[in-house]
Amino acid sequence: MENKINYNIVPGFFLHCIQSDCKMADHCLRQLAMQALPDDYHSVTIVNPKYTKPTGDCEFYRSDKPQVYGKGFKNMQTKMLPSEYDTFRYRLQGKFGRNPYFERRKGERLCSPSEIKEVEAALKIVGHEELKFDAYVEKLNWVD
Incomplete structure (x- = not known):
């Protein structure tokens, strides 16, 4: 999938999500930020995968709609x-x-x-x- 966001606009404190198999991944800023993560970043903050729900009913979902x-x-x-x-x-x-x-x-x-x-x-x-x-x-x- 093509990156929808420019990683330069992602706030430094923003929580990323590693659940790429989530039903909402294509429209979740947390997953889109993870996908756009530049290769030279050594570390980022992620949402604890135990608390994410790939079913689409996730409390950490953040819409990519302006x-x-x-x-x-x-x-x-x-x-x-x-x-x-x-x-x-x-x-x-x-x-x-x-x-x-x-x-x-x-x-x-x-x-x-x-x-x-x-x-x-x-x-x-x-x-x-x-x-x-x-x-x-x-x-x-x-x-x-």
Whole structure:
């Protein structure tokens, strides 16, 4: 099978899977990373084979389908009253931390699919469920 991914984009901490006979191997990032592993790598971290299930119902399965990430939400502030924005900001700073909040707000750091849900929950609390991110990006989801 042809490698579907460029190994240079695989995060250094990513768990690989050695179960090439799994029903989901052709679409699992863990197995695809293993297949794309360069010959000059001496070691990688793998999922314990005792805990993988080649039947297709594996808790370690990670889809190779690109996911939607949110990029920046500066426009949200302009649509909120100051008190609404304060509630929104403090809630998200509690989830992400102060600096990571601002990195996400400016679009320097993408919001993962689960982080998009956190932003949407904060929007719902302040009554602005209709607000959207400044942009959206599709990419492989290695972590979330």
